[in-house]
Amino acid sequence: MSRLDSWLGEVQWLGLVALFVVALGTVGLYLAQWALARARPRSPRRAAEPGEGPRPEPDALLAWVLALTSWRGQWQAAWVAALNDEAKRRAAPGVCYF
Numbered sequence: 108m109s110r111l112d113s114w115l116g117e118v119q120w121l122g123l124v125a126l127f128v129v130a131l132g133t134v135g136l137y138l139a140q141w142a143l144a145r146a147r148p149r150s151p152r153r154a155a156e157p158g159e160g161p162r163p164e165p166d167a168l169l170a171w172v173l174a175l176t177s178w179r180g181q182w183q184a185a186w187v188a189a190l191n192d193e194a195k196r197r198a199a200p201g202v203c204y205f
Contacts, residue, residue, distance in 0.1 A: 175180050 173182075
């Protein structure tokens with residue numbers, strides 16, 4: 108049993124060293140990309156054309172609907188009720204899932 112313990116200890120140590128080296132490599136690559144981005148000359152931003160206005164966001168309609176207080180309250184109540192129903196349907200007494 109001591110051979111197995113020592114072998115597992117060596118494997119764990121090598122695994123930790125490998126993870127540390129990979130983490131250092133990841134940080135090194137991030138810093139290299141950051142340095143290259145800082146060293147690259149920035150192109151001047153083009154001026155907006157006269158016909159170009161602010162582009163509408165894809166979720167502008169959803170943001171508008173959620174801004175309506177009456178609809179928002181109904182939506183939240185329906186969402187909570189659906190979550191509670193699903194929780195009751197899936198619940199098993201005395202069982203915890205992780």
